[in-house]
Amino acid sequence: MFFEGLPAELFESARIDGCTDFGILIRIIFPLSLPVFITATVLMFINIWGDYLWPDIVLPNYKLLTVSPGLETFLGSFGATGHGQGAAFAANVLAMAPIVIFLVLTMRYFVNGVTSGAVKG
Secondary structure, three states: OOHHHOOHHHHHHHHHOOOOHHHHHHHHHHHHHHHHHHHHHHHHHHHHHOOOHHHHHHOOOHHHOOHHHHHHHHHHOOOOOOOOHHHHHHHHHHHHHHHHHHHHHHHHHHHHHHHOOOOOO
């Protein structure tokens, strides 16, 4: 859908300037679609990072667990006594830190990619 919205005049002018198909891909299509690719990457990263059920089912060893089931195992080690709330809070902050850092670094592209199809030009 995004690629259909790219003007054909860009490709024609690149051909007139002597650009090959690969050159059009690298010099025109890829820079224009970078926000869309980064948006898809951010959404997939957040989805995979927060996945709980599938890794919990298929991973045989608790040392191989991903962040969400590992965090649940860690928090379950404190029991229901209410002690260790500081450690639980610290563990949640550490589990969120990579996503927050990733979003801060890619927010400009993410917002541009999400809003690129919002206005019809």
